[in-house]
Amino acid sequence: MRLHSCLKLTSFMVGAAVWGSVATAQDLEQVTVVVPNPSAILYMPIAVAMGEGYFEEEGLDVEVEAVNGSGAVLQALVSGQGDIGNPGAGPFLQARNRDVPVKFIYRLNPNSSYGIVVPEDSDYQSPEDLRGLTIGVGTADGAEAAFARTIFSEAGMQEGEDYEILVVGDGGQATAGFLREDIDAYVAATNDAAILNGRGMPVRNITPAEFRVYFGNGLAAMESWLEENEETVLAFGRALVRGAEFAAQPDNIEAVIDHAAAQNPQEGEDRDFARNLVEQIVIRQTPFEPERGWGYQDLDAWQAWQDSLVSSGELDEPIEDLEAVYTNEYIDPWNEAVQQ
Incomplete structure (x- = not known):
């Protein structure tokens, strides 16, 4: 049973080719992404990949659902009401500290909020x-x-x-x-x-x-879902990175706004503001080290977050194995989609 939020965003779905063959809605595998805010510009690589048909080309029907905050995102993943979530690092580390088996797979916003x-x-x-x-x-x-x-x-x-x-x-x-x-x-x-x-x-x-380095929200999924859906994860990430690369090109900004508005019509009402916001989000989502690829995560950034949370009392104690909370294993195969 998928969650039904009043902020639910309708997925953009059309018939498309799956690596050269025509796919129908029945052929596409559904993936639900849960986000903590209804703004599609904030998750624009996903909105672009939906609008440009990249997910359909990978055989996926991606649906985005908006809930209220990172805590609700993590709850949706734990309950199986979402496949991939978009939580912030703080709530994510707090969940890991409670032994919730969720893993960060893509650093969507390398730069601080x-x-x-x-x-x-x-x-x-x-x-x-x-x-x-x-x-x-x-x-x-x-x-x-x-x-x-x-x-x-x-x-x-x-x-x-x-x-x-x-x-x-x-x-x-x-x-x-x-x-x-x-x-x-x-x-x-x-x-x-x-x-x-x-x-x-x-x-x-x-x-x-x-x-x-106090990076913003990224993408995470339950470890069990990642293990059981390896091909889906690879397909999702290839389309996601193509969306990120498309959104980063200045000449594509009008198309990016159109794709965001297809998910959240309000974001197309004031296009001047939307342009300014897209430009800021592109800066926020651009990797520090582009050669490592879109979504790459480094231990130092995670350590900085953990130290800050422990210092403020939001984490009772450090996580014993901080490297276990995230993975870069998908980064290379995902980024091959834009390196060819």
């Missing part, structure tokens, strides 16, 4: 350049404020002495904060940066590289 941004034409190049200045945040106790304090602390700067934090609200309100010169920098989530750029306030991300 947050970043310290400054006006594009400013001279600021690093957090140290913001000494004595004011940093805007959306909320006083949100994750973005903690993210900023950690970065400035690492730079030897103390709030109230070396910099000030000012609550100005989300991206739209941050635009006004910049224009009034109330703030000199802003701690932005991906959509905030898109809003700022779209409202005539182009910004640059000056977050130090070591803090960008």
